[in-house]
Amino acid sequence: MRSADDDLTARARIRNTALELFGAEGVNRVSLRAVASRAGVSHALVLHHFATKEGLRKACDDHVISLVRGGPEADLGDTAGLTAMLEAGAAVRRYLGRAFLDGTPEAAALFDEIVEATGRWLEEGVGEGWVQRSEDPRARTALYVTWLLAPLAFGEHLSRALGVSDVHDMEAMLRFSRAGIEIFTRGVFADERVLTAWDAVEKERGAR
Amino acid sequence: MRSADDDLTARARIRNTALELFGAEGVNRVSLRAVASRAGVSHALVLHHFATKEGLRKACDDHVISLVRGGPEADLGDTAGLTAMLEAGAAVRRYLGRAFLDGTPEAAALFDEIVEATGRWLEEGVGEGWVQRSEDPRARTALYVTWLLAPLAFGEHLSRALGVSDVHDMEAMLRFSRAGIEIFTRGVFADERVLTAWDAVEKERGAR
DNA sequence: CAGTATGCTAACCAAATGGTCAGCCCTGAG
DNA sequence: CTCAGGGCTGACCATTTGGTTAGCATACTG
Known part of the structure; x- marks a missing residue:
């Protein structure tokens, strides 16, 4: 090194x-x-x-973002950025997590870009029938992206919960990405009762 | 105020x-x-x-954690902490997000506690048939909790994506929690092809 | 009343930080 | 050879930081 x-x-x-x-x-x-x-x-x-120090930070931002953007596959579609994140080195991932959290303009732009690309991708999937229709597509897209990026911010806790020593251990990453895809594919709940309950709560709130 | x-x-x-x-x-x-x-x-x-400053930070940690723990409903089960987070004020939520990100010992303990409670809850759900069976329950639980907490860290970006001005706007929170429950209930993907594709990728990786 | 704990402050301190400046060294062009 | 320009440094600076100390005032207690 x-x-x-x-x-x-x-x-x-x-x-x-x-x-x-x-x-x-x-x-x-x-x-x-x-x-x-x-x-x-x-x-x-x-x-x-x-x-300035800010200049250095910005240089880091630009570098990382160019790495993510111009990753192996130019197309952000497929797994919508997840692959790029996976491939990136641990240091880069850690930095990205911080950047999103610190809310730098560059990170915000990247986030929005990913959201937009993912939105198109999901929409396309709906058209082709391999993505569920949503009652609030925009919110779903935003949340989907947030969830994909969440491990960047919570890596430490996630790895601890999995009993893995290294935060950005490859094995651990593979394991929880698999778990994520499982949820995205089959859901967590087996019936609609939680959804129904939530709707009831909101209706009650509205009445209040 | x-x-x-x-x-x-x-x-x-x-x-x-x-x-x-x-x-x-x-x-x-x-x-x-x-x-x-x-x-x-x-x-x-x-x-x-x-x-010391650290003492002040710890006092904040303790206070926030006691708020979350001893929330309206003593039982963390039901919606597994999500309700407590929703009810907590914006300032508290923001602080919590930072705390998880900064990885203070107190935040880590809270995270682990939530994971454990959620794990039991999901397991119970599996037994009673209203939660899907998972191929890696531990990873799923960890990811589930991470996803519940993700909006704390990504609130800024999330609200921007939803076109809401205030980061912790109540309306926005309701909207993406609803989207989240929708995903947890129905999934995102309509068939197993992404899951299958992922398994193929991993098998290839293993062969490499 | 005397004494003493408690909430509170102004003044001070050493350390560290981001940033500036004058100038050294080295290479490459005229 | 000269000299100009860029990479690079040590010394310096103002500011801010977390933290200390001595002391003031108020209120409770013997």
Whole structure:
């Protein structure tokens, strides 16, 4: 890993280091000096290349997003981004989770983009009959995407619940993606009683 | 709101203010001085009551968790915590989302507790026939809980996708919970082809 | 009344942070 | 060779941060 890094320009090395640290600790818990020292450069060089800390963060955002966008398969359709997320390295995934949570404009744009693509994909599926019709397609799409991305944010807890040591362990990821597809395919509830109950609650709320 | 706060002890007022700010901005982006000034006290008083910033954070954790645990209905079963989350105020929800993301020990314990309760509930449902049988019950439970909590972390993006202005708008929450229950009840996919495709991919991966 | 705990504050402190600046070193062009 | 420009650094700076301390006021208790 370090030997591979040696080939990179200092600028790229700094960005990669920042990506890693930001993803692991959160942007504002990581100082420029920490990034610099871990990248083996002076902290002034970081500013020299990225002007401000915000500039560095944005560079990370752009890099990660380009990785996700221009992934192996150009088409976001198929499994709607999930594959790209799966393929991305652990550091990138961690960073993405933070970015969505911190609500940077770049992350928001990416989210919206994924929602839009997924919306089209689901709609297409409805037309072709392999996706259920929804009573609120827009909400369903948004929630579907949120759920796909949820493990990025809850990875730590998820892995603990599965009894896996490493948060972004590949085996664990495969396991819960499988569980997710199972839910998306067969649902969780075997009959409509929860749905009915919920509708009753809402009706009562409306009457109140 | 402010008039209601006037009745509280300064200690409680500080905690509530911190809860609000921490939830909105993230713990480490909020200074003790910011909390103090917003609560209308000196920053030294904050330390006087909570000793350290970490102490304040822990007090917030404990408070929020006790709110969630000892909610209206003592039994976490039914809708498995979702109701409690719905009933909790926006500030509390925001804070909870941050807490899960920051991975504090208290949040982790709460998560595990919810997973356990939900696991029992789903198992019971399987026994009684109103919950689908799963091929990996543990993974399903973990994912189910993660998905229930996901809106806490992705609220901002979710509301944007729904075209709602306020992140924790009640109407929006009702709308996507309904969409969620719809998915849990009927699934998303109308046939098993995605599941089958996924299994094929994994088999190929295993062969590799 | 004396004494003492408690809520509270102003002033202060050391450390760390993001950012600036002057200048070194090295390569590549004239 | 010269010299210009980019990569890179050490030293410096203002600001903010979490945390400490001494002390004030008020209220309860003997």
